[in-house]
Amino acid sequence: MIEPLDLSTFLTVRDLERAARPQLSPSTLGYFLSGADSQTTLRANRRAFRKWAIDYRILVDVGRIDTRTRLLGREVASPILVAPMAYHCLAHPEGELASSRGAAKSSTGYVTSTVATMPLERIATEFDAAKAVDAGPSAPRWFQLYVNKDRGITRSLIERADAAGYQALVVTVDVPIMGRRLRDVRNAFTLPPGMVAANLTDVAQGGKEAYHHAYATGRHDSSLTWRDIETFRTMTRMPILLKGVVRGDDALRAIDAGASGVVVSNHGGRQLDSAIASLDALPRVLEAVASRQSAGFEVIVDGGIRWGTDIFKALALGARAVMVGRPILWGLTLAGEAGVARVLQILRGELTSAMALAGCPDIASITRDMLVRA
Numbered sequence: 001m002i003e004p005l006d007l008s009t010f011l012t013v014r015d016l017e018r019a020a021r022p023q024l025s026p027s028t029l030g031y032f033l034s035g036a037d038s039q040t041t042l043r044a045n046r047r048a049f050r051k052w053a054i055d056y057r058i059l060v061d062v063g064r065i066d067t068r069t070r071l072l073g074r075e076v077a078s079p080i081l082v083a084p085m086a087y088h089c090l091a092h093p094e095g096e097l098a099s100s101r102g103a104a105k106s107s108t109g110y111v112t113s114t115v116a117t118m119p120l121e122r123i124a125t126e127f128d129a130a131k132a133v134d135a136g137p138s139a140p141r142w143f144q145l146y147v148n149k150d151r152g153i154t155r156s157l158i159e160r161a162d163a164a165g166y167q168a169l170v171v172t173v174d175v176p177i178m179g180r181r182l183r184d185v186r187n188a189f190t191l192p193p194g195m196v197a198a199n200l201t202d203v204a205q206g207g208k209e210a211y212h213h214a215y216a217t218g219r220h221d222s223s224l225t226w227r228d229i230e231t232f233r234t235m236t237r238m239p240i241l242l243k244g245v246v247r248g249d250d251a252l253r254a255i256d257a258g259a260s261g262v263v264v265s266n267h268g269g270r271q272l273d274s275a276i277a278s279l280d281a282l283p284r285v286l287e288a289v290a291s292r293q294s295a296g297f298e299v300i301v302d303g304g305i306r307w308g309t310d311i312f313k314a315l316a317l318g319a320r321a322v323m324v325g326r327p328i329l330w331g332l333t334l335a336g337e338a339g340v341a342r343v344l345q346i347l348r349g350e351l352t353s354a355m356a357l358a359g360c361p362d363i364a365s366i367t368r369d370m371l372v373r374a
C-alpha cells in the first residue's frame with residue numbers, strides 16, 4: 001500500500017511543484033509549464049516581483065492579522081482567487097470537482113474555465129457544498145468565457161453560468177489566437193481518450209481529431225471586438241471582468257464597455273511572447289482607472305505569484321486581489337482537493353506572515369509606500 005502523502009511536509013509552492021512534476025506525463029507537464037515561444041514573458045512575470053522590496057514598518061500591533069477585503073461589492077476572506085485554467089482532469093481524475101472543493105474549503109474564490117473537463121453546473125454544486133460553514137465571508141465563484149465562433153454556443157454558456165449562480169463573467173481577451181507553446185507543438189499536445197471539454201460537447205471530442213487543436217483552430221473566435229463586450233453586457237446580469245488587459249487605454253475602454261473590472265494579465269506568459277510583465281503593467285492600468293474615478297471598478301492581477309510576499313507586493317501597488325494559476329495545478333496533481341487546499345493555505349499563511357512582519361495588520365494598511373525599488 002502506498003503511504004498517504006503528508007502534505008504538511010510541503011512548506012512552499014515550490015515544494016509542491018517539485019513533487020508534482022514527476023507525476024505528470026511529459027505532454028501534460030509541458031502544457032502546464034509552458035510559456036509562448038522564447039518564454040521571455042513567462043520569466044518576466046516572475047522577475048517583476050523581484051524588482052520590488054518591502055519597506056517594512058516596526059512596532060505596530062500585529063497580534064491580529066485580518067486578510068478580509070471586498071470584491072465586487074462583497075466581503076471575501078482573502079484577496080486570493082484560483083485563476084481559470086483548462087483541463088483539470090489532466091492533473092487529477094476528479095478534475096475541477098476536486099479543485100473547486102479545495103478552494104471552497106479554503107474560503108478562496110474560484111474561476112471556472114470554459115474549457116473545464118467537468119460540467120460548469122457540477123463544479124458550481126461541488127463548490128457550494130464544500131464551502132466552509134463557519135462564520136466569515138463566503139468565497140465567490142466566477143465563470144471564465146472563451147468566445148465561440150458560434151455565438152449561439154457562447155450565449156448558451158453565458159445563460160448556463162447565470163443559471164448556475166456564477167457571480168461574475170470573466171471574458172478572456174488575450175487569446176485572439178492561441179499562443180505557440182513549443183512543447184505543445186512538439187508533443188502534439190491533446191486530451192487523452194475519454195477526456196473532454198465538458199461544456200463544449202459540440203466540438204469534435206477525442207477520436208482522430210485532436211481536441212485541443214480542433215477547438216483552438218476551429219471554434220475559437222478571432223474576430224472578437226469591443227462591440228461584442230457591449231453585447232455580452234446586455235445578455236447577463238453578471239458583472240463582467242476583462243482578463244488579459246495590460247494597457248491603461250484598454251482599461252478605460254473596458255469601463256466604457258460596461259465592464260466592472262479587469263484582470264491585468266498576460267495569460268501566464270502563454271500568449272504574446274515579449275509582452276510586458278503583468279506586475280509591470282499594473283501601475284499604469286491603476287493610474288488610468290483612477291483618472292476616471294470609476295468607483296468600484298476592480299483591478300486584479302495574475303502571473304507569477306508563488307509567494308505570499310508576491311501577493312503583498314501586488315496589493316501594495318494597488319491591486320484589489322490576485323489570481324493564482326499553475327501552483328493550483330501542482331497541488332491538484334499531488335493530492336486533489338487536499339493538495340489545492342494546501343497550496344492556498346501556504347499562500348495565505350505566507351501573506352499573513354508578511355503582513356505581520358511588515359507592520360500591516362489589515363489589507364487596507366498595505367499601501368504603496370510599503371514598497372521601494374529593490
Ligand SMILES: Cc1cc2nc3c(=O)[nH]c(=O)nc-3n(C[C@H](O)[C@H](O)[C@H](O)COP(=O)(O)O)c2cc1C
Nearest residue numbers: 032083084085086113172267268303304324325326
Ligand atoms: C495550463 C493552463 C491553462 C490555462 N487555461 C486558461 C483558460 O482556460 N482560460 C483563461 O482565461 N486562462 C487560462 N490560463 C491562464 C491563467 O488563468 C492565468 O492567467 C495564468 O496561469 C497566471 O499565471 P501563473 O500560472 O504564473 O500564476 C491557463 C494557464 C495555464 C498554466
Ligand SMILES: CCCCC(=O)C(=O)O
Nearest residue numbers: 086115212215216267270
Ligand atoms: C483552447 C484552450 C485554451 C486554454 C488556455 O487558455 C491555455 O492553454 O492557456
